[in-house]
Amino acid sequence: MERPYLKNQIKPFYLFVWILLVCLFTTSLFAQDRIKNAILQDLKNIKETQNFEKDTTYINLLNELAREYSAYNLDSLLILSNKTIDLSKDIKYRKGEAQGYLIKGGYYSDIGDQDQAIFFFIKANLAARSINDIKILLQSKSELATEYMYQEEYAKSLKEFLDGIEIAKQYKNESWLSTFYVNISVLYSMQKEYKQTILFLKKAMEINERSGDQKILAITLSNLAFTYIEIGNLESADSTINEAVKGFKELELDPWLTYTYEIKATIYLKKNDFSNALVWLKKSERLHENIDQKRYKIPLYLLLAQTYYGLENYELSENYGTNALEISKELNTLENRDEILEILYKVNKASENYNEALTYLEDLKAISDTINKNNNIKELRILKSNLEFEQEREQYILENEQKNVIQRSYIYISVLIILAFLIIIIILKKNNKTQNALNQKLIENAEALTKNEAHLREANDTKSKLFSIIAHDLKGPINSFKSLFDLFNKSELSSEDLMTFMPQISENIDSIAFTLNNLLTWGQSQMNGLSTKPNVTSMKNLVEENFRLLSKQAELKLITTVNTVDKRVITWCDVNQIDIVIRNLVSNALKFTRENGTITIGAKETPEYWEMFVKDDGVGISKDKLTSIFNADETTTSFGTRNEKGTGLGLKICKEMVQNNGGDIWVESELNQGSTFFFTVPKPEKL
Template sequence: MQAYFNKPHIKFYGIFLWVIFSGFGTNYSAFAQEEIKKRLQEKIKKHKENNNFQRDTTYINLLYALGMQYAQYNLDSLLIISNESIKLSKAMYYPKGEAQGYLIEGLYYSNTGKQDLAISYFQKSVSIASASSEINLLLESKIKLAAEYKYKEDYANALKYYLEAIEIAKAYDSDKYLSKCYLNISSIYRVQKEYEQTILFLSKSLKINQSNNDDVQFAKNLNNLTACYIEMGNLDKATVAVDNAISIFEKVKLDSWLSYAYELKGSIHTNKGQFYQALEWLNKSEKIHDKIDKGRYKIPLALNLSKTYFGLKDYDKAEAYALKALEISEKLNVLEERDVTLELLYKIEKINGTPEKALAYLEDLKAISDTINKNNNIKELRILKSNLEFEQKKEQYISESQQKHVLQRSYIYFSILIILAFAIIIFILKKNNKTQNALNQKLLENTEALKKNEIHLNEANNTKSRLFSIIAHDLKGPIDSFKSLLDLFNKSELSKTEFMHFMPQIGENIDSIAFTLNNLLTWGQSQMDGLSTKPDVIPLKTLVDESLRLLSKQAEVKSISTINNIDKNVIAWSDRDQIDVVIRNLISNALKFTREHGIITISAVEKALFWEVQIQDNGVGMSEDALSKIFTENETASSYGTRNEKGTGLGLRVCKEMVENNGGTIWVESNLNYGSSFYFTVSKSKTL
């Protein structure tokens, strides 16, 4: 393994885990921090004096604010606050408070190294904040969730949630969260060593900070820009950036980020071999770190101090800090930089003349190297996977990079000619494509019109075939019979007495023909030209009475009782002629399938917006198979009635079209041998 000092660099874990620190920090010193916590605690205490404080949303919001203050200085308190927030919020159904509680608990598990648990709680917070449209809380939760995936080196998922947060931040003009997203996405590119993209996203964030005069966030971005320049080996630019950041952080006394800036400053000196200067800055960082309860961030600082003391040949202190880094990494189960720590301890023990300890560290280094190599392989695969996703998204979030090709003068004219040639070719191709697209569009329009005409012609042919079939079978027969009787009578082959004997049958045939013609005309018009519906105020009782009077002869022949239970106050808003056709067909249908001495009842039930009309008989009923086909569009066959009455098979289809044309529905309930009940709905009169 190559030693740390062979080339200037700082590993990803040791620096860029600080990227999300902004979500946990505040803009005040430790003293100011205590003042804020004290004020919040006083407010909470005051609220708790109210007997109803457990149902007070202000109390829950104060708990959240206090939890965010504890996020880096007192992790144990986070769990207590989150549990109370979640419990009280659930009891009073306060989704925002519940989401805040899950967010605080996620921070606790994140800072204690339990990443899977942190992810599960951040996901809960995202889900509830999204459902309750709490935009700021949703953005905060998504960014925390993305950061946790980044800690796990699951960069594809990290990018997914950052991009989702960007879309939301843009939609709601939230520059604060947009800047955070750009800052964090830059770290994903950085781990893949795509430094141009890293700097591009940092620049986007810096631009937002400048336009909003947000000096603190500007300085945070400078810290991360410094870390990028250190990895690139550009220590001069790194120095300029970190010096600007330090001046801002010292002014606002933002301890967490100031500590990081001091560590970066020390790293620059370490990479330059200026160990005394490095130690000065690292000690400043350590002093602040003692007040911060964040173990994972103490690992790179301790390792930096160990390397600095190693450079100063103070091997006792170098060993002490290396052991401290090793202890924390083992406690939090962090593998990053453990190999560097073990290698450094091996070198120290070797210099100290303790070969047994040196050998032990070397064996530990060998044992862990396989694990780290395996993890690195997995990381590389994840990086490759996320690279594919990045390429698909780049055009949405970054502008096209400026071309940096420097051409020699001898190629300039040649290049211009090539460009002109391509321009001409592209112009011709575009012109041809435009013409081709216009022709294709015209062809598509013509094809669509032909398809519509074909459908219309097929429907017209089908309608014509049905009409001819019905006319041939249901009208031609009765008319031919009637004509034959007249011919016999005219030829004196049939006496007047005999002719009069056939008159009742002739009357029934004529009624059947008239009824069939009426249905045919109504249905044919609806199929070919469409119906013109003219709704009006209609009394349903009057329509039913008229139909019963017209069909009274059919009822008398079979001694069927007809009962109209519809009240005169039942007023509908529909087309009178169309609903009249429906009522007459349904009553005629009931008469047809009701045995002698049967009963037909017509009634209406009032609903909120419509009348539900029922025509019930105690006739022969229908089987399940017949019920499934009764309103089928392609079925035109009819059944014979109890006295062999024959219909067209169109009556119920006409009813269905008329009812639906008036905005209603029609259905039937029937039991074989027990009768049928037809229902349809009509709108209530608007004048009532």
């Protein structure tokens, strides 16, 4: 079990480290016995079945029993954790194994062996990741961060807490989010950054009050009360800790009650009211009799030593101080060691035991030098400062760019909507003209009926395909943009939230622009035909320009693009049409190439042509699709390796453009090995 523990109440004091792992399962001795007996009865019943040790229910019950022993019997805790780990390994039950590692790590933490505790918490974390068990993953993160805190590795501790916050937010686990907020407030408290400490504690309280989790709320109130003590607001500390005491009593959480009693005592000690402080410390001491947790007896005995010193009962003060020192040495921990040595020095000095007092004073000086935490504190402050700087910088950018972002977004969406409507109007007008002309010819010339009907059918098919593409590939993103900005205008979406959508908006705009370009090109070729105007063209420059234009898509998937086309590859072609061919083939290769893949463009010389090729090592094309991939009558939508969506028009356009320039196009592909698209372009001297 881990929970907060006190240090010295006279000077700025104590590291109140805590985790909601085992401690959330601890109850009063009476309630604990009741739960333990119920678990033992369940274990007895399941043992009567065959192969019970291979039953996950049996392993889960052992883990539950171990949690009940966590505050009261550490030896049983170790035995049970070892047994659950062994049984879980035998049947490959990773969840049971992870829970066993957590409990075993808790055992080593409680006896002061931080290295072993960290080792088993890391094993629990890895096991939880392998099965994606978020609860155990968060639990192991919190445990690990706490152990790093015990070792004064504050930067490592902060990293684990921040990771835990991100995971809790991702999976919307408010209970653990609140836990990590309280945990991270500990680090700020240790740096005496009490404003930040209170901020995080109040954030945790908001979650607790919303979720109704009385356990975490009472724990948060306890730590908030301690923080009020640190800033000298004893009145707020007293009212806050009274609420926590009430909560823990109702929940019968005795280990946490000892903590709240010690905080109550600390408030009285701050007021030099030693008699009332002793009343609350004695209440805590009585509860500690049933709790097998030596670590948390150290701060209790230290407070009792300081209280009896204030009451001038030096004998009892020395007894409690000596007990605290012995446990501290047994657990090999420096926590509270300087305060313990200081009170023992004061007691012996007051009792005129000057030799003993001098010994304790020398030990105090040596320990004070040893527990110098400047390096770790500096590392934490640097990391904290970096985080704060990033937060401030992002906030500054958001505030100054907000209007510009909104204006640019409206412009982009308006342009897209206008373009979409213009395309629809143009296509409708062209189709209407074609249909009218065909109908007139049908009346005037019956002999051309068959030809005119076919032409009309083709025009209608073109319109249908365009409408289908517009409906599925343009209308959807445009409606999404409209919905997004409707939410923003209604203040249901903050500017910060809007900014998170901007990368996706930019990506969608690029996709829509590419789709519109293909639609316009294909629509023009289908309606009126294309005018081909060949000229001398450098293929190397054309390839480099397209690689540059599509570099963003390549960078997103970490794809390497290689241009092996030589400068001497000069062709006779319509540069705009072949540019569209290369762009579509490269875009297609990017779509179907996995991350870290490679796309290569090269050229091979023949007597009359340059044979260009675009090669990728992507997913390839199945044999049944190879025969129809350039078929103008079939238009299908395929999804790339990252769900990139296309209209299926690209390769049809490529075929038309290549043929318009006197060349040919084909593909060679092997499934899961990649594809190579070839097309030929005439040489200048042959034309």
